Every structure is written in C-alpha cells, then in structure tokens.
Amino acid sequence: MGPRISVNSTYLRWFHEIEKALWSFFGLFGDLCGNCAEQTLKDLAAGERKGRDAWCCCMIDNQVHDNWESLNAVQSRTNREWYEAIRREKRVRGAGNGPCPALGEQGCRIKKCRPITCTTQLCSKMLVVLNDLGVVRGATHSPLQIEDLITLPDILPDLYGTKKGRTITQSDVDAYLSEVRRMKEKFAKALRARDQERQG
Numbered sequence: 001m002g003p004r005i006s007v008n009s010t011y012l013r014w015f016h017e018i019e020k021a022l023w024s025f026f027g028l029f030g031d032l033c034g035n036c037a038e039q040t041l042k043d044l045a046a047g048e049r050k051g052r053d054a055w056c057c058c059m060i061d062n063q064v065h066d067n068w069e070s071l072n073a074v075q076s077r078t079n080r081e082w083y084e085a086i087r088r089e090k091r092v093r094g095a096g097n098g099p100c101p102a103l104g105e106q107g108c109r110i111k112k113c114r115p116i117t118c119t120t121q122l123c124s125k126m127l128v129v130l131n132d133l134g135v136v137r138g139a140t141h142s143p144l145q146i147e148d149l150i151t152l153p154d155i156l157p158d159l160y161g162t163k164k165g166r167t168i169t170q171s172d173v174d175a176y177l178s179e180v181r182r183m184k185e186k187f188a189k190a191l192r193a194r195d196q197e198r199q200g
C-alpha cells in the first residue's frame with residue numbers, strides 16, 4: 001500500500017527552510033549533543049542506568065518508527081530506498097526504544113525533513129543552558145518543544161502533511177523564521193556576554 005499521507009512540494013520546501021533556521025539556533029549549543037552522545041555510550045558500556053533525561057535522545061528514542069507514516073511519505077518523494085540508505089547496519093542494544101536507526105557516527109543521517117520532534121525539541125540539558133544564561137525562565141526537568149518557549153505559528157504539521165485543511169502562506173513561514181531568528185539572536189547575545197564575563 002502506498003503512503004496515505006500526501007505532501008506538497010512547496011510546503012516541504014518551506015519546512016526545510018524552517019528546519020535549517022532551527023538547526024542554526026540549535027548549533028549555538030556547540031558540543032552539547034556530541035558530549036552527551038559520548039557520555040551515553042560510556043554509561044551504556046559501564047552498564048549504568050541513569051534517568052531517561054540523562055541520555056542522548058537519539059540513543060533512547062526511535063523517532064523514525066514513531067513517525068514512520070509521515071516520515072516515509074516525505075522521504076520517499078526523493079528516494080524510495082531512503083530507509084535502506086540511512087539505516088544502521090549493526091544495531092547496538094540501547095535503552096528505551098533506541099537507538100534510532102537513523103543515528104550514525106556523525107549524528108542523524110536524515111539530511112532533510114526530519115521528524116518534527118527531532119527539529120523542535122529542547123531537551124533538559126538545553127533548557128538548563130538557556131535558563132542559566134537567562135534566555136528563558138522555566139522548568140528544566142523534562143523536554144519541551146520550541147513553541148512551548150516562544151510564540152510561533154503552528155504550521156509545521158501542515159507543512160509536513162500530518163495535519164490537513166489549512167492553507168499556509170509565505171507570510172506564515174516568514175513569521176516563523178523571524179521568531180526563530182529573534183530567539184537565536186537573544187541566545188547568541190547571552191553567550192557572548194557570558195564569554196566576555198569569563199575572559200574579563
């Protein structure tokens with residue numbers, strides 16, 4: 001049976017533009033994810049069982065299969081063999097549902113249009129960083145989606161094809177992008193101030 005979710009190429013192009021803007025925001029966390037993955041591998045090798053929030057999300061979650069229907073519909077548009085292309089050959093046993101089959105040595109192997117959660121989630125570690133810098137104020141004990149922290153137009157499910165019935169326009173996309181940019185600037189400014197304080 002073919003995919004039941006139909007996707008619109010303009011919407012996917014917009015989704016990818018937003019995704020890139022979000023990656024650029026998440027890039028400001030620097031080595032956080034790499035260090036987190038390294039620590040998780042050490043913990044797993046040592047047989048330690050820490051709380052869920054302590055571990056690399058891609059190693060304990062499996063967003064590929066959690067979002068199979070929509071992800072497959074989106075990815076199959078450009079490559080029908082996409083799953084074979086990204087899948088890890090050897091699965092090491094992880095914790096929870098993980099590791100995600102798309103997780104490679106250099107991070108996620110899906111280069112475009114990842115599941116929405118992967119692109120919008122701020123884990124507890126990220127929330128601690130943002131709180132420490134005063135970029136946001138709030139609880140850090142469980143992950144949040146970026147739209148829980150800043151007001152963003154709720155357009156990603158429509159762009160990804162998981163919600164239907166609403167027309168999304170370029171101006172909705174521009175509004176989303178400008179809010180993400182604003183948040184990124186605030187974060188970058190706080191990082192610069194912290195670095196200057198450390199140096200001085």
Ligand code: SF4
Pocket residue numbers: 032033034036037055056057058123124125126
């Ligand atoms: S998003 Fe958070 S939990 Fe996931 S790898 Fe990065 S630091 Fe770790």
Ligand code: SF4
Pocket residue numbers: 057058061062063064100101102103104107108109110114115118
């Ligand atoms: S799809 Fe990529 S980013 Fe999402 S959980 Fe899997 S490896 Fe991580």
